[in-house]
Amino acid sequence: VDKPEAVEVNRKVDEMGVLLSVKVDKEDVGKLIGRLGNTAKALRTLLRVVGIKNHARVNLKIEEPEGGTHVPRSQGVDDVVDDLKL
Template sequence: MEKELVAYIAKALVDNPDSVEVNLIEGEKSTILELRVDPNDVGKVIGKHGRIAKAIRTILGAAATKTGKRVILEILD
């Protein structure tokens, strides 16, 4: 569920939604989501002073409370 949520949010923010990729890495206590976007769109996903990235992480944390796992979002460039 978290993977689709991140992909949906990222596609709404960027100019090239076709280049959005989200990889899911499952661990015992945590889940890592790797978000990869077009190099020209990285700034749009991070936002000024990281505000958009922080907001996405906050939404992910709220969505992950059902699973009881910690969700980590990594934005790759």
């Protein structure tokens, strides 16, 4: 990211596991997500491995900044199945 001072990570632990919510500057969201979401997928994979080693489910949520222009795409069956895999 170009503005590390704007990065915020919040951790929430409940019976479902650990949720890491990440907020970055609106100009850095694309870098965090990556082309076709590959960077975000890689981060989630790493967190899943860390979670498995620690017997916990770890999820990553990338918070959309104020004034964001993201248009959510509909998930296909393959995306939903991939989300369910450990």
